[in-house]
Amino acid sequence: MNKSFLKFLTDFGPLVIFFFFYYNNDKSLSVAIPPLIIATIISLIIVWIIEKKVPPMPLLSGILITFFGGLTIYFNDPIFIYIKPTIINILFALTLYFGKFFIKEPILKKILSNSISLNDIGWEILNKRWMFFFFGLAILNEIIWRTQSEEFWVNFKVWGMLPITIIFTGFQVGLINKYKINE
Numbered sequence: 001m002n003k004s005f006l007k008f009l010t011d012f013g014p015l016v017i018f019f020f021f022y023y024n025n026d027k028s029l030s031v032a033i034p035p036l037i038i039a040t041i042i043s044l045i046i047v048w049i050i051e052k053k054v055p056p057m058p059l060l061s062g063i064l065i066t067f068f069g070g071l072t073i074y075f076n077d078p079i080f081i082y083i084k085p086t087i088i089n090i091l092f093a094l095t096l097y098f099g100k101f102f103i104k105e106p107i108l109k110k111i112l113s114n115s116i117s118l119n120d121i122g123w124e125i126l127n128k129r130w131m132f133f134f135f136g137l138a139i140l141n142e143i144i145w146r147t148q149s150e151e152f153w154v155n156f157k158v159w160g161m162l163p164i165t166i167i168f169t170g171f172q173v174g175l176i177n178k179y180k181i182n183e
Contacts, residue, residue, distance in 0.1 A: 003050070010047050011058070014039035014065075015158065027151050029078050033069040040065050064088060082145040085157060086138045093134035096127050122179025126172060133168050137161060 017039040022032035040062045048054050054062075064084055071080035099107035106127035109118070118126065141161075145153045 006046070006050065010043040014043055019158075022154060027154075029081060029150065029154075030073065030076065033072055033081065037066050037069045061088075078150065082141075082153065085141040085161065089134040089138035089141065093131045093138070096131040096134070100127070116176060117181040118176065118179045119181055122175065125175060125179070129172065129175070133165075137164070140164075 014036055018032050018036040021035045022028065025031040044054055044058060044062045047058065064087075068080045068084040068087075072078055096107050099110075103110060105120075106123045108127045108130060109123040141157075144156050144160075148156070
């Protein structure tokens with residue numbers, strides 16, 4: 001099996017399984033979350049077997065899905081799965097904010113400097129924009145789950161947040177071009 005297809009499968013397979021169980025069982029989170037957790041764990045195991053390591057983001061995501069999904073199942077209360085994106089986005093924003101105090105430069109520079117060459121002002125602005133973006137996503141998630149139906153939230157979580165993130169990323173191209181260091 002081709003490695004890129006396997007990566008695609010391990011990244012999106014758990015989501016497909018979640019949707020399958022959610023929409024084929026009266027749109028029930030309590031039915032869809034256990035297969036999501038199992039599929040996520042299996043995906044992480046497959047990645048580990050093939051690559052002998054698990055990248056930090058999928059590992060963190062898997063831990064949080066298992067933790068918040070487990071709380072949702074145990075307490076039979078969807079609030080735990082609803083607040084997972086809020087907590088993740090707040091953690092990302094706080095990491096971007098406080099990270100510069102620990103490593104003396106913007107976290108994004110540390111993460112992306114091999115891919116993008118920006119001057120220090122560019123890194124500062126990009127880091128701040130992403131910090132505010134993550135805080136914005138956290139607030140938006142809170143508004144959606146508190147004011148809309150569960151089905152709307154489930155669809156927004158996948159079909160709303162991803163396009164919003166892609167569009168936001170696209171809007172950063174101008175900043176990157178303005179502050180890019182030509183090598």
